[in-house]
Amino acid sequence: MLKVGIVGASGYTGAELARILCNHPEVELTVATSRQYAGKPLSHVFPSLQGRVDILCEDLQVEALVDRADFFFTAVPHQTAMDIVPQLIAAGKKVVDLSADFRIHDAQVYEQWYQAHSAKDLLASAVYGLPELHRDAICKSQLVANPGCYPTSVILGLAPLLKSGLVDPETIIIDSKSGVSGAGRAAQTGALFCEVADGFKAYKVGEHRHTPEIEQELGGLCGKPVTVSFTPHLVPMSRGILSTIYAKAVKPLSGLSELYQDYYRDEEFVRVCPTGQYPATQYIRGSNYCDIGTKFDPRTGRVIILSAIDNVVKGASGQAVQNMNLMCGFPENTGLRIVPLFP
Amino acid sequence: MLKVGIVGASGYTGAELARILCNHPEVELTVATSRQYAGKPLSHVFPSLQGRVDILCEDLQVEALVDRADFFFTAVPHQTAMDIVPQLIAAGKKVVDLSADFRIHDAQVYEQWYQAHSAKDLLASAVYGLPELHRDAICKSQLVANPGCYPTSVILGLAPLLKSGLVDPETIIIDSKSGVSGAGRAAQTGALFCEVADGFKAYKVGEHRHTPEIEQELGGLCGKPVTVSFTPHLVPMSRGILSTIYAKAVKPLSGLSELYQDYYRDEEFVRVCPTGQYPATQYIRGSNYCDIGTKFDPRTGRVIILSAIDNVVKGASGQAVQNMNLMCGFPENTGLRIVPLFP
């Protein structure tokens, strides 16, 4: 049994890691940290885990952590991650980091959108953990930067199109919508039920920090720098992201659905909708699936891609476990064959 | 007191007309039709109206209707409206029709997106009832075609930009999100709570019937035909539409918010957000406001417009009453100074 630790267990992604790992036959959760809830059982913080996860939250320094597990998920805010991860790596541990700190290869770009980076030397070896794009590198990596939730939906949605050169990358517009769990579990007025329920809004218009991450990976797919419009919105639901993506086709297209089905033929966690059908977040709730629908509109010459994930699973903790499976040689889908919960 | 009738009172727009009219000092609701609920008080169908609206639903033919009121709101499905409206007009009544049947000036376009039109002769005199664009014509009209909910949000959102020629009309992409009341009150699986709650999806991608209506009015604003991408989505909320609109600027722009404030300076029902702020449907719930936010993104050279309305009010019944006020010489805001309900 692999001994696994969660650093930052009392947020939604931490709880979701615990939910997934407790049905994972190859691992044992041996340590879970939380400053706020130190000394309390994790199942007290999240009563959903009662009877299933039997571990205390602890407030530990990295020195103490390294003796407790061989594999770590760091589910802490960016800037905090770059303090912890290097020490874990130096101690020979394998790490999947769920923050943004090791996603951007170019430190200058990172510092432009975030703040100064104190562990730039790790950027070269960190692998961007989207298995459908970088599986081989993930398998060999000691440090995987787990992708952001929005980028996961967008990159999987656009990869087949960009790889095949069928759209003009300069025309890409991404209109994304997320459930509220993306805002985290910290108390803040903007995420209160009454502020969010029965309403809809955009936020960080043209300024969201997932933009450079999206542009880095899309640029990699089409072999040249890409600049995109990206607008996130807040949906009154707990989980789920739907990205609606527009791009000008280089010529009239047909057979888009088949193109996608072919591209993702061997990918268990990507489900391509038949022509005329589109994904919905309620059909992937709680699962590691990314559902994708496609449309070429002859009136405008544009392609429209709809891509749906559960932001807490494929957009965070599920993908993190998928990466762990690859890094540790377990079958990739171990612990992840959760069927979506509908309704 | 103007005698007013509602044809099709048992849908959500019918109920909303009753809600607004019962606080309108110049009118009296004298007839309300509903086939399904004939013989029942309207306040039995909608207990919210108990003690405020004291009228029975009736199943009447047009011949009987015309003796009962001088002004009519027809809140029936398209295709049904074109049977009823001509008779009301012939009887000398003023009519605001809330269906799509008289919105499209070009019968050929209508028939392409809907079905055959049986009252084409009225198309020339019907006025598209967006007061902010066509106030003078509405004042003089006997038949006003009340705009669709999505088009209201989109056209108000784009008018200042198109009038000033600051964006390329060929690059317009409209990503709209609507609450579930837009689907109406008829029993259907797709609008059940469990199918919609805690989920998000697109529908009628590239095929929604509001497209030609949007293109007609945008074309009018910029003086040439326009083709747009328009994708509607379903939000788990009862009321509200937010449209996110993208267009390429013809040059770097500044002062967008001021441009909009200036354009809508005399419009009571359009509120322009200051720079850096964006609208949300929860801030216009239950009111006749259209809130608009703007952003020029120098990275992409695109303008992003956010436009929010309550689909049942400014997107339907409130705008219908606004049109009635204009057609009858009442102050335009009579009965419409409802403050949004938040939270």
Added chain:
Amino acid sequence: MLKVGIVGASGYTGAELARILCNHPEVELTVATSRQYAGKPLSHVFPSLQGRVDILCEDLQVEALVDRADFFFTAVPHQTAMDIVPQLIAAGKKVVDLSADFRIHDAQVYEQWYQAHSAKDLLASAVYGLPELHRDAICKSQLVANPGCYPTSVILGLAPLLKSGLVDPETIIIDSKSGVSGAGRAAQTGALFCEVADGFKAYKVGEHRHTPEIEQELGGLCGKPVTVSFTPHLVPMSRGILSTIYAKAVKPLSGLSELYQDYYRDEEFVRVCPTGQYPATQYIRGSNYCDIGTKFDPRTGRVIILSAIDNVVKGASGQAVQNMNLMCGFPENTGLRIVPLFP
């Protein structure tokens, strides 16, 4: 025009007072306090009020407040209210206090459920502001203690039964359900969207502080001390309270609905459902109504009462304005003829 001040304007009840007062023809809002948002327009805190409420939040001491208005709503937490209200009263102002500090006549009972009381001398003259029970006293009062939200629904629901002696007061069980706005606008994990949405729970079982307030008023109605079971629950909705109330009848009953209709014959804001119909919070949303349904169950010999209010309106700010109207000699319904918003 009466000059009116709101002390504590940035909570939900403060915002709701502003929403109601801005359509009230007899008053002018001249001052609004908020420590947190001092210097900001109230319409910036609540964009729903944009264009309607044009006042800055200020952080003022009571000495400065008294020069700014003649009537005050104090919408601050209990314990804070007992510091402010005495000074306003001493300055000759009329006050409706929305906290719990002046609701309990017996200081000992208050101190048992809350904490020490520092303004006991005002308790004798403060009137419990439920107009349907204490209208005459309210009209003559300088200080009205606005009832709690749960107690309003419960007392109105039970008054006709207790007055007529038809049920055994020792058997009363109150199972109440509230929307999340009752938890206020302060940032707290328990009121986050993700903690509350798609879920249901009880809280403060057998310990809620509205219990003594309910018992005081029910005791007054039946002329002897009453002890009740009271369990509040949290519903994933923003507004509304439904109380389900059980009591053993002293004999088989019929004509309950008529009894209630008779009792509330002259009350504009209480609507009694016909036999076989029951209230729902969605039918009173945003309005000052209390809707009540009744049932005698011959199988068990129990009466079941269903009572619904909007906790922010009849349960707080609407009732506060109703009290102000009575205290100032305005028609009782001024500014309060808001029709419920459905859907």
Added chain:
Amino acid sequence: MLKVGIVGASGYTGAELARILCNHPEVELTVATSRQYAGKPLSHVFPSLQGRVDILCEDLQVEALVDRADFFFTAVPHQTAMDIVPQLIAAGKKVVDLSADFRIHDAQVYEQWYQAHSAKDLLASAVYGLPELHRDAICKSQLVANPGCYPTSVILGLAPLLKSGLVDPETIIIDSKSGVSGAGRAAQTGALFCEVADGFKAYKVGEHRHTPEIEQELGGLCGKPVTVSFTPHLVPMSRGILSTIYAKAVKPLSGLSELYQDYYRDEEFVRVCPTGQYPATQYIRGSNYCDIGTKFDPRTGRVIILSAIDNVVKGASGQAVQNMNLMCGFPENTGLRIVPLFP
């Protein structure tokens, strides 16, 4: 592999059976019937099942059914079940029936609350399928009547108290609250999103058909006939039931939580909350757990029990699979160790 059939696969309980069974290692789903969707893949009706459940909906007569599987779940409306089940039993199949038709032992009581019963001869051998109460009988049974959702929450909540004689059965009041999936998937106005969202109401007050089922089992627990007050309510959430149960204690009580923990010591699917903590439906979502909290209130001498289940799992399909496991000799928790999904 046991061949299993679902009769009535296109409702929510049918879909949930498919969700659970596709991760069950001992069974194979070999037939699924649906009149409405005959010929379509079940994963087309429920896209959540895409890639996981590969079966076509069929419209079959019982004669054809019996050749296709050895074990059947009948998830059809009451009255329909009593037509189908006898034929399956006669053909030697084992059956878990999810309707009400075989839950009530006394045909006269059934006919009083429902309609005439056409398969009374099966009533004597049918076992009420609550494993925590009737495990031994279930193991030996060919026909198990799966309990109703409300009764499951109520009976598990009261069993320890009634068995120990600590409360007066004549004082039991049950106030239950259910998510909307309990209303099924058939199109009906009352279950539309806009009718239910942001609202709360009671229904079938004193008349719900789960009452006799509750009374039968509670009566069995305390050894004499019991009459209860039972009021169901509708919560704007998809899944979950919370029952708040009141009863007069025969004496002052302490150690309630310990009593319950002891009673349910060997039950994997009942989790008893520590003193001072209460269950919430969001903590059992998607799982087979029943969470129970207890309180003795010395002020009133009443016990208050809170009992939470997922109505679609422990209240229907999960419990049905639990019964199947018992009837077929599989470990009782096979396929049911789903961790609740939170948030």
